[in-house]
Amino acid sequence: MRGSLTAVSPEEATERIKAVREAVGPDVKLMVDLNGTYDLNLAMRMCRKWERYELFWIEEPVHPDNLEGYKRLKRVCGIPIAAGEQHHTVYDFKLLLESEAVDIVQPDVGHVGGITEWLRVWALARAYGIPVSPHLMPIVSAHLVAAKPGTMWIEYTAPDNPLRSAIFDVFDEPKSIMYARNGKVYVPETPGIGIKLKPQHQL
Numbered sequence: 001m002r003g004s005l006t007a008v009s010p011e012e013a014t015e016r017i018k019a020v021r022e023a024v025g026p027d028v029k030l031m032v033d034l035n036g037t038y039d040l041n042l043a044m045r046m047c048r049k050w051e052r053y054e055l056f057w058i059e060e061p062v063h064p065d066n067l068e069g070y071k072r073l074k075r076v077c078g079i080p081i082a083a084g085e086q087h088h089t090v091y092d093f094k095l096l097l098e099s100e101a102v103d104i105v106q107p108d109v110g111h112v113g114g115i116t117e118w119l120r121v122w123a124l125a126r127a128y129g130i131p132v133s134p135h136l137m138p139i140v141s142a143h144l145v146a147a148k149p150g151t152m153w154i155e156y157t158a159p160d161n162p163l164r165s166a167i168f169d170v171f172d173e174p175k176s177i178m179y180a181r182n183g184k185v186y187v188p189e190t191p192g193i194g195i196k197l198k199p200q201h202q203l
Contacts, residue, residue, distance in 0.1 A: 070101035
């Protein structure tokens, strides 16, 4: 279970984390996404508070360009740190990995320049022994996770989410891959990545 807490105060974020953990119990994996909105001091303070809730990871706790902040936070934070959705090249990920700044990398196939660059990031992370958890783009990420070891999750947003509906509207029949069933996204067996654009969106 993953949620973003960027629109609330740190105090309210803590209350929400506490309430969710109490509601779902200790066996559900709980992740928190900060979208790079905390400064280092606040991230360190909240990390210490949130350790008691056994979070599976804390995502983008500081600005993506704050490499030194990531490094310092990782040294003191007992919660695994995930990052990468706002990093755009294999060289960005190389800095994260060689600096031992994160525990999980999250390349977005749409941000890093497509499947080829995503695979380069995956290979680099594999060399460092760091797992990869793709950011969004489940249409493509399902194929990548199915094909590569050392991958963790597919970040999934339902098509009826109003924030994402415009993206899904361009597809002719997206339900076969875009709707999770029993917590799983199934890789289609049709050619290519398995989707077809509506005629008005085709070149």
